[in-house]
Amino acid sequence: MSVDMNTTPNLPAGERARVPLSQRLGGLGGNARQYGIFGALVVIILLFQVLTDGKLLLANNVASLFQQNAYVMILAIGMVMVIVAGHIDLSVGSVVAFVGGIVALSMRDLDLPWAVAILIGLAAGALVGAWQGFWVAYIGIPAFIVTLAGMLVFRGLALVLVGETVAGLPPEFISIAGGSLPNVLGFVGNADVVTLVIGAVAFLALAFTQVRARQSMRKHNLHAEPVGVFITKLVLVALGIGALTVILSFSAGGTPIVLVIVGVLVVVYSFLMGRTVFGRHIYAIGGNRAAAALSGVSTKRVDFWIFVNIGVLAAVAAIVTTSRAGAAIAAAGQNYELDAIAACFIGGAAVTGGIGRISGAIVGALIMGVLNMGLSIMAVDPAWQQAIKGLVLLLAVAFDLLNKRRAGTR
Template sequence: MEAPMQKTVHQPSKRSTKDERLTFKQMIKSNMRSYSMVIALVLIMLLFQLLTGGILLRPLNITNLILQNSYILVLAVGMMLVIITGHIDLSVGSVAAFVGALAGILMVQHHVPVWMTVLICLVLGALIGAWQGFWVAYVKIPAFIVTLAGMLLFRGLTMVILEGQSIAPFPKTFQNISSGFLPDLFNGGSLHLFTLVVGLAISVLFIALEWRKRNGQKKYGFAVSPAPVFGIKMAVIVAVIMIFSYILATYEGIPTILVILAALIIAYSFVANRTVVGRHIYAIGGNEKAAQLSGIKTKRVTFWVFVNMGVLAALSGLIFAARLNAATPKAGNLFELDAIAACFIGGASAYGGVGTIGGAIIGGLVMGVMNNGMSLLGLGIDWQQAIKGLVLLAAVAFDIYNKNKAA
């Protein structure tokens, strides 16, 4: 007789818990730069909140932070892609000034409609980016030299077309790009209810997307973070979204420029992480020769990265002109340094091939909070520049330390 088959009872393995813990540790280690910058941003905000007697996080100041740093964040998005490919663009501040000057001439002096002026300026930015991209991608002149020449060229052209004078004021419709707010559809009175509804909708959408992503990873056998960690992460992020929404709701609501920034962040994050073009950009930055041998059209990708940078520099120039309500010869001064610093502080590698759009935004916010906080404390521009320089140096040193440690 055959022996009766015995049921095998599968006991929960202790190894799975251990693996899950290891996965969490690995997740923290692999994202150390991102997490460290988020933590640094929070600590910097808390520090200036204490030093300024609570002024930093007041609704009015939070809104001003968004408005004052919007054009740098736009530049940082494009600059991150340029740095990922292993290049640099020193001309973006001058291009922004040149485009703002042209916008002033068209709208103020020649009364060209706002929509047509914006379109013309964005096309001009693309042409400028194509001009510089051609020299970098096809002629193989180092981007540092090409864009340094562009910085001088377009700064000079700005002074020429403005004749050393400012042009103002811009039409109210154009000013609303940088200083307008979304209307309250629910007429909440002193509290902007539409902003709270938007914040709640974003929170629900974020949880749904993250839950779907987590289930997809589990379905295909990928390691995921422990359930308690996932829950805490969701709770913290939702709390931040709702607190931020409430702060905005107690003032004027959602700034128009915040909608533009959100659209750019979502679109460029999708391109960088979910498209073939994004993979090609990272591949070129990692090893251009290997990317070329694998069939990637490296010259074409590099060319279009600079075209994109030109468009975003033009958009930044329009936003700054709308914010200032004037086109001035000194517009865009040191914008390129703030954008580059934002990218490196936000996790970009000095060697190329590493960086995220979200990291560029975090880095830009670090720079913006520092600028705003130091201004509230009454520190002069000299000390502000010195402190920002030290922060940039520390960020790049941290990147090189991590790279050497991984090797």
């Protein structure tokens, strides 16, 4: 999903030959490890497809996979930024409950339109983030402690706000999490045309940017990956997007609205992390805080804004969660922080900071989601599901570590 191009210099043929194979493979598009995660996702999908007798990839199951796991993906986007900067945020689950309460009460008790309530919720999330960011960035309290306090504070405030479940929310609001894009273009056979169009546009946009990036690189005399690899990559992406599009187009509603929200967030934040000065500063701080500061990076400001940012994303997750439940519940969002953190680490983020990608975190969230769904379809006891997810987290990180060690990077 991330649009990462590799630029190896144009070396003379003789020198090229001396580039170790591992490095050249590493040049296949950022890092080979990213492929490992995608590969793991594909394997897990295929495994459960077999184990569930093909039920996993039924159209409605795929649609609800996204609807069920949208919150993890949204939180994981914010979390991976926090983790790359070398922090952690334990409070997002409580913030989801707190903001969910505010949004629901604005609609039910203040009779505000749902759109206004959503804006109030996002603002509340930003304020929560600014509060925590202030303590972390400007007072210098470790994020673990600040957000542990936040976890208690905002859970408490959620309980105060939402004494009893706040239900009776407007249907427009409910349809955010459960609804799909309107089927305005009709059907081909049983397939929703809107979904097919979105899929085609998404692929064309991706292919277009990749081809342009490649041309630009040639123009600047930077070495691009071989044509064969480039085309293989595009074909694989086309197959992936194509399969997803076709399956979704046969689902009851077509494209879930949350998938659009998540998709937009992924594109925007991948760009932010990969291409902007702000993103670069986050990686620089996580990689070596002192060196970043001595290079003129305002580390405090960056720290502050990543917490504001995860506050806003927690508010988005709160809106999706409240909408899906159809009501605000004080106990909402329990353990969401752990789901998000697990997704980041499965997706290759480093505990020590400096390493991690939006796309990795999303794939990590999908791996957890597919596990959940597959095990549920197989009617595995929830207690066992939890144990299995824990083991997958452990094995994913262990595999990653051993892989790195074998490659001799440590």
